[in-house]
Amino acid sequence: MARRKKIYEGKAKILYEGPEPGTIVQYFKDDATAFNAEKKDVIEGKGVLNNRLSEYFMVGLNGIGVPTHFIKRLNMREQLVRACEIIPLEIIVRNYAAGSLSKRLGIEEGTALPRPIVEYCYKDDKLGDPLVTEEHIGAFGWASQQDMDDIVALALRVNDYMSGLMYGVGIRLVDFKIEVGRVYDGDYQRLIVADEISPDSCRLWDIETGQKLDKDVFRHDLGSLADAYTEVARRLGVMPKQATHMAKPKLIN
Known part of the structure; x- marks a missing residue:
């Protein structure tokens, strides 16, 4: 072979x-x-x-x-x-305060947010994937305004699907991140969800007990x-x- x-x-x-x-x-x-x-x-x-x-x-x-x-x-x-063609952004959707959001804004972990919040990080490991705004994204040409509108729509649809799916098995979808890529059919471009969706890229808590079922278990030595x-x-x-x-x-x- x-x-x-x-x-x-x-x-x-x-x-x-x-x-x-x-x-x-x-x-x-x-x-x-x-x-x-x-x-x-x-x-x-x-x-x-x-x-x-x-x-x-x-x-x-x-x-x-x-x-x-x-x-x-x-x-x-x-x-x-x-x-x-991967857009160089991590798109984060947050339903509850946790992780860096809690630290930045002083909100207690587990606090329900008034609505899903979409954030963006620039994909660069050497820089620590810094948080960026739509102003940065547009100014540096990482994505157009139409791209951003489509990215937000994709991210919120993923959130609706994943939240309902997890709720049905007793798990709270606290937050998650996705990557988005461009594909071309001739001159026509469309955006698709790429990379992976897994417990590596989501925060998942048991609804009843609050037990963490995601990579925070590894981050904070909470078990297997x-x-x-x-x-x-x-x-x-x-x-x-x-x-x-x-x-x-x-x-x-």
């Missing part, structure tokens, strides 16, 4: 050239990082869980007409996605990250209801 050409390696994924033009193979690693990669570890099985969970969310979004880059899952750690992600997968039906974390999780198709 011919060696695949690596395009990019990030903190949680490796991208390879896809089998057809305009496609990419996205490989999910077991690496866990926090605080801009100052804290690192390898959590066996994490990549498998995130691959399967991201597939679940992306398929659901595609099903309600929210376009994503997802094409299909290839195996336990890889999925085939559509190549796109693999067990937390497995619980999310179990509640969503991605894993059998009786399942507990195993070194090599057996996921259902």
Whole structure:
């Protein structure tokens, strides 16, 4: 079998050239990082869980007409996605105060926000992904005003879908981040949800107990990250209801 050409390696994924033009193979690693990669570890099985969970969310979004880059899952750690031009922004949607928002504004964690708040960070690890405004985005040409209108609409639709889905299994969607890419059909451009949606990119709290089921478990040493992600997968039906974390999780198709 011919060696695949690596395009990019990030903190949680490796991208390879896809089998057809305009496609990419996205490989999910077991690496866990926090605080801009100052804290690192390898959590066996994490990549498998995130691959399967991201597939679940992306398929659901595609099903309600929210376009994503997802094409299909290839195996336990890889999925085939559509190549796109990534806009250099992280789009964050917040439903409850937590993390940096609580620190910046002095709002107690868990406080319900009056409405979903959309924030933007410039994607640059060396700078720590700084918070930016629409003024910065327009001035530096990262996205047009029409792009921004479309990005906000996409982000809020993802929020509606994910909030309802999680609420149905007893989980509060506190906040999440997505990336958005451009695809072109001739002269026509459209925006799609790219990268991944997983517990790595969401804050997920149990509605009854407040237990954290996301990467904050790793950030703040609150227990087993693999067990937390497995619980999310179990509640969503991605894993059998009786399942507990195993070194090599057996996921259902």
